[in-house]
Amino acid sequence: MKYPLFYLSLLLFPLSLHSAQLPAGFVEQQIATGLDPTTLTIAPDGRVFIAEKSGRIRIVEDDTLLPDPFLSIEVDNYNERGLSGLVLDPDFEANNYFYVFYTVPGGNYNRISRFTANGNHTLPNSETILFELAPLSGTIHNGGAMVFGNDGKLYIAVGDGADPQSGQDLNTTLGKMLRINPDGSIPEDNPFYNELSGQQRAIYAYGFRNPFTMAVDPVTGTIMANDVGSNNFEEVNAIIAGGNYGWALQEGPGAAPFPDGYVAPLHAYDHGVGCAVIGSAFYQPTLQQFPPEYTGRYFFADYCEGIIWTMDPSTGSVYAPFATGIERPIALHTAPDGSLYYIERRGLGGGSEIDNTSTANGVLWKVSYTGSGAPFVAVQPQPVLRVVGETAHFSCTASGAPTLSYQWQRDDIDIPGATDSILTLPAVTLADDGSAYRCRISNGEGEVWTSAALLSVTANNRPIPEITLPATGLTYRAGDVLVFEGTAVDPEEGALSPEQLTWRIDFHHDDHTHPGLSPQTGGGGNFNIPVIGETSPNVWYRIHLTATDAEGLSQSIYQDVLPEKRNLELLTDPPGLQLRLDGRSLTTPQTEEGVVGVLRSLQAPSSQVIDNVLYTFNGWANAGADPLLSFAMPEADQTFLAYYEEAPLGTGTGLTGAYYNSPVPDFSGNPAFWRIDTTIQFDWGGSSAAPALLGTDFYSIQWTGSIEVPFSETYTFYTHSDDGARLWVNEELIIDQWVPQPPTEVSGEISLQAGQRYAIRLEYFEEGGGAVCELRWSSLRTPKDIIPKSQLYPNLPSSDIEARAAEHYQILPQPARESATLWIKTQEDRRFHARLYHINGQEVWRGIFQHLPPVSQHNIPVSALPAGLYVLQLQSRTGQQSLRLLVD
DSSP states (O other), X not given: OOOOOOOOSOOOOOOOOOOOBOOTTEEEEEEEEEEOEEEEEEOTTSOXXXXXXXXXXXXXXXXXXXXXXSEEOOOOOSTTOSEEEXXXXXXXXXXXXXXXXXXXXXXXXXXXXXXXXXXXXEOTTOOEEEEEOOOOSSSSOOEEEEEEOTTSOEEEEEOOTTOGGGGGOTTSSTTEEEEEOTTSOOOTTSTTTTTOOGGGGGEEEEOOSOEEEEEEOTTTOOEEEEEOOSSSEEEEEEOOXXXXXXXXXXXXXXXXXXXXXXXXXXXXXXXXXXXXEEEEEEOOOSSOOSOGGGTTOXXXXXXXXXXXXXXXXXXXXXXXXSBBOOSSEEEEEEOTTSOEEEEEOOOSOSOOHHHHHOOSOEEEEEEEEOOOSSOEEEEOOOOEEEETTOOEEEEOEEEOSSOOEEEEEETTEEOTTOOSSEEEEOSOOGGGTTEEEEEEEEETTEEEXXXXXXEEEESOOOOXXXXXXXXXXXXXXXXXXXXXXXXXXXXXXXXXXGGGEEEEEEEEETTEEEEEEEEEESSEEEEEOOSSSOOOSSEEEEEEEEEEOTTSOEEEEEEEEEEXXXXXXXXXXXXXXXXXXXXXXXXXXXXXXXETTOEEEEEOOSEEEETTEEEEEEEESSSOSOSEEEEEOOSSOEEEEEEEEEEEOOOOOOEEEEEEEOSSOOOSSXXXXXXXXXXXXXXXXXXXXXXXXXXXXXXXXXXXXXXXXXXXXEEEEEEEEESOEEEEETTEEEEEEOSOOSSEEEEEEEEEOTTOEEEEEEEEEEOSSOEEEEEEEEETTEEEEEOOGGGEEEOOHHHHHHTSOSSEEEEESSSBSSEEEEEEEOSSOEEEEEEEEXXXXXXXXXXXXXXXXXXXXXXXXXXXXXXXXXXXXXXXXXXXXXXXXXXX
């Protein structure tokens, strides 16, 4: 189908090898490959969440891509549509909420939904729809970036949906920056709340074309959005309430007259520099790993040129490129450890709708700083207060070219032997009170000093805290209310007041922690243990109590509360099949331990294939027929048994495809070539289905053969095609969509019996533009999917050849890979001298064929030949034949 030309925000170009150039001292590491990425975000614990355009979210933990998706939802991913936005709730570690922006399949609009995480998976059926945007005019300019501002509100960047006029139209949510509450309601302090109504009250700023990426500075609260331009400029915009960012009246710096409320871009660059701005990240991590000059900078990039820049967000001044030579960067994010992650989308290239629709070449990279010469300080030493006789520790963290040397000073005088990054001062005295400590760090490239940290020493004594509740040895179940109480006595002050007690609860998982209860003061309190969250059994809560006296001296103690655990026994009949527990695939039989009360999910796949046998789910022994179960971890051990029905698969190899070069779909003549297609799942984009044999447009294909179904029931067949398609099953026309069209799915039903083969014929034509043809099926016990080759049987070439004219020559398959067969039909014995030539004229093989009537077949060795077009010449006593052969 032909499409009007738009300026796309995502333009894909031919793939090349990665060779990013970074400043001296920076290194990068490839973390994950095979992605279809759109954006990423990073949790406080360092886990990287990658959104994929097809509707999946993947997790990278400890720099390893986990095999199971964190989330998988149905989306419309055509062209620039799909899952394009992802953000974690500011309180994600406590409430497990995350938010996604995606295009609703069949809906022609984008949606913002909230989901609930359950460890490294998503709680089933946890989607809460928060906001649905205005209908789209096209399949481009969706935007989709989301951030939480420092005010706790959710900011959503929305593209113009291919309607440039929507940017200035306050009656639509397209082309806007929206601001909503985390529950989807609209804040009353939004700038247009009182003059607009309905969803338009969510508008915070307007005049955007395609703000695909943005970021928030966690220190200053500045929100920066990158708006992909049209013909002239790419923009980096600092977002303010009520601002008009110009589109479609202004692009880039622009010129007067400006529209009302106009806010010029903080930075803009023309299309001599790049063509699609993306990003983005402020460098404000917990640990400042990069050199000090990078702190506070804004990182952004250009998708087409593969360049990452940094910018001063207070002035808009852009520094020299930080990285070059990247294959279509699409997202950036800083990690708590100070590293920078970025994603290359890569892709097939060409900028067509199919290129934008999907890729399997995306790569996640991690940039770290190892030092480029002179040392610099990443973490400064901090002031210390100690009681007489205690040990004081000062420490610093530095980077630079190896080897780093340390020398600590007390009051600007070197301390003998203090040559480590940690300074230990045992048994401090009152004479040490008020002394200052700093460290000189040096290498062969230079030296640097830390700031000085003060040591305070007092003869006062530390208070003595005591946790009175919970009782020692108390265990918990998810959903319990944990009550804690405590007191403290100070040797000088006596009993401390509740205001001098501070509580904190940490949730421990394996070797790391998550915040449970944020610090609060008082003599005690309550903590509701959540039922949603980490499903691992290796968890517990640690209650911390810190008492602080009037002099500022404090002392902390803690008490652990361990969980009650039970077992789940997971079985299938027959054994050895797969079940999914909390999103993880497990092979039965399997026993899994868990904490009582934690919400779990168990799913039996509707079908699975093992050793060429199809197994379909037939219900649980004790839990009904729904394949997806959600339940609280029981108070006693429990067994789940899933029953499966077996159905042997067929032995098919696909359908016979006859490919025709013709401006008018007509299957009566000779095809350009034949081949066996194992499945009908083709998306050629704007390319030819077979270069050198077919054009890029105006061709048609007829697939014939037979089909065998595994179950006796009604089947629904689906064609997804651009352009027309029609389908016959058992000589019955069940789909008739013989019209030029964009990618469109059409379905038809027919009742079929297992064990019987039915004739099937699929016809397709391509008129121009994109080219797609896919054939799926579904039934009560067959999930919707591409029809597998095992159930498709081609028409035998010999039968077709015998039905043709008295003399016929044909090479199958086309294109050939491992082998090719020459079919000859004549009524006479004949000896043929065969020569195979490359299209450039070079002879690559010769042989002799002896034909015996009526039909004979002969092998042509092609496995060692490079891909390309060849010509086979056949010479006999009656003349010469020339046949084309395409080798793939």
